Amino acid sequence: MEVSTEMSLVTGGRSGKELDGPKEDPYGFLERLAAELNSRQLLRARMERTTEGAWVRVVNPKTGLFSERVKCYPDPLSGNVPCFWWEWGAKIGQVDDVRGAAAVIARVLDPEPEVSP
Numbered sequence: 001m002e003v004s005t006e007m008s009l010v011t012g013g014r015s016g017k018e019l020d021g022p023k024e025d026p027y028g029f030l031e032r033l034a035a036e037l038n039s040r041q042l043l044r045a046r047m048e049r050t051t052e053g054a055w056v057r058v059v060n061p062k063t064g065l066f067s068e069r070v071k072c073y074p075d076p077l078s079g080n081v082p083c084f085w086w087e088w089g090a091k092i093g094q095v096d097d098v099r100g101a102a103a104v105i106a107r108v109l110d111p112e113p114e115v116s117p
Contacts, residue, residue, distance in 0.1 A: 026072040029095040030056050036102040066109040
């Protein structure tokens with residue numbers, strides 16, 4: 001079997017057959033991240049899939065200006081642990097900390113959160 005050496009948006013270059021089991025399901029991780037972001041009701045997040053991969057599109061509805069794509073693939077520097085990544089390649093956090101990743105995304109996309117009196 002020939003394995004592609006190109007970096008995938010979702011799998012970090014590994015085929016679906018190489019991503020065995022629920023511990024390494026990038027689609028599941030992305031869906032959980034989108035659900036966590038939507039549950040906070042501060043940001044809007046949705047899964048987007050193409051033939052090139054999948055990601056979560058996150059938008060700040062207060063401004064409409066802040067929008068980013070978050071991807072999921074293994075971190076080769078951390079023993080190939082699946083992580084969430086900004087579109088520009090900076091790591092957000094590991095997939096086993098969905099709440100922490102959502103908090104990082106919220107801080108970046110909502111730099112001036114509303115303060116309740």
